[in-house]
Amino acid sequence: MVKLVECIPNFSEGQDLEIINNLVEIAKSMPNVTLLDYSSDANHNRSVFTLVGDSEIISEVIFQMMKYATDHIDVTKQIGEHPRMGATDVVPFVPIKGITSEECVLISKELAKRVNTELNIPIFLYEESATAANRKNLAKIRKGQIEKMPEKLLLDEWQPDFGDRKIHPTAGVTAIGARMPLVAFNVNLDTDDITIANKIARIVRGSNGGFKYCKGIGVMLEDRNIAQVSMNMVNFEGTPLYRAFETIRFEAQRYGVNIIGSELIGLAPAKALIDTAEYYLQIEDFDYNKQVLENYLLN
Amino acid sequence: MVKLVECIPNFSEGQDLEIINNLVEIAKSMPNVTLLDYSSDANHNRSVFTLVGDSEIISEVIFQMMKYATDHIDVTKQIGEHPRMGATDVVPFVPIKGITSEECVLISKELAKRVNTELNIPIFLYEESATAANRKNLAKIRKGQIEKMPEKLLLDEWQPDFGDRKIHPTAGVTAIGARMPLVAFNVNLDTDDITIANKIARIVRGSNGGFKYCKGIGVMLEDRNIAQVSMNMVNFEGTPLYRAFETIRFEAQRYGVNIIGSELIGLAPAKALIDTAEYYLQIEDFDYNKQVLENYLLN
Structure with a gap:
């Protein structure tokens, strides 16, 4: 069975259509990669x-x-609202099917090594691939952005995982690593009081003592005049969608507030939703790999 | 995108291992069919x-x-507990992905025509492919079994859809048609009173005024001493799993009985479960085809 991996490379170019189109063409250029x-x-x-x-x-x-990107994007001259440190800024690998997180870490390390050797770009391994606690979080690695990178690389704790303490003259620095698929999941409340959504977000998110793999903030949906708990579920196996959802439900009840709907933004792996169905239907001894028809077809 | 179809042919031979193994080999003999x-x-x-x-x-x-099967199984000499009318008894086609029920009807009709032309077996089209109301149900077509088929084919209403009013001397008669995927879904109750499971089964099943695409009976799980509502969901889009489940829940409550679990037997299409997650999470504007990652990979 084929091992399926998702990869979401971010490039520091959002204006030059020729460059963007050429990246699209390369992305489509090989069989068995979509x-x-x-x-x-x-x-x-x-x-x-x-x-x-x-x-x-x-x-x-x-x-x-x-x-x-290395040949065509000069990150030292690139200006935009989004923080950046490299022509290729960050490359996460995500396990999708028939592959473990650990194998994705290996893939990320092999690519990191090759990129450094052949393209001469210094690489930080991040998230699951990180070699130190302060390198897990991309924002910490990227802090200071391309402008401060030359001096940052000279600091004791910022020796790159691959390469010398010296940025690539045009491509800067890149972060490569493995992470779990992220599900963007927002829950809408029947209140126009954003403070309630903020309180509940603090309860469900890991950073305030909630669920380890849930990030969340309160958001106001101005057009509907309702408050929303907006979440990133960064590991849906560690923190399933239904658990955050039911917690929001019972916490909202304290304020006489109800859930009126939810939004799933972008793509979600089937398993994130099927785990949820398994919970609500109370299915005994369910085997995701063996009992879902489509799993026999992805090979 | 490839159009994926499931097919579940039933053959009237369950003892001769050589014949069974040869059928297995043929089933595995072509690419893109698993x-x-x-x-x-x-x-x-x-x-x-x-x-x-x-x-x-x-x-x-x-x-x-x-x-x-036509060359190696003689259904006129075959004896077993299961009703049968052909060496190949029945061939249902089921739409899985990127294909409609109507297209599966066409596929079933093309195969029926070819089988009749090349193998000289009379064919009844059944289920979605049926050409008359009394031919939808396989049990009605097969009634009388192989022994009564020669005279049944002579009756006005039993002219085969393809072929003459005459059985194949060894292969008999075959039914071919399209149907929706079937999900075998059982719900366990915290009671040892089977009459409660029977009452609820009558409420949820279509034949007694319940949900059109649900078949159901009460069953006693002797080893656990609990009663179960055992269902076949014959069209999970017409009657979603959660709807039968929640109906069983509120009907059971009348007797002070609760759901303690459920069983999913065999395979289910991902959509049957994801529709269920969509309901419980109250997801707004969910698009199954576009938002489930794996759907991009089945091509």
């Missing part, structure tokens, strides 16, 4: 590509995209 | 194969299996 989606934002001056494919091949496609 | 499962029962003297694959190719595989 470009699911891409989006470019001129204000952010950034493009994000979502590819899925065979773990053996996807790294080659990503490498070719990075090689092109 | 044999998901097969089971043979010596008492029933019947073998059931579950194949999934490309709609263009699966009919060829099924035809080759039927040709082999």
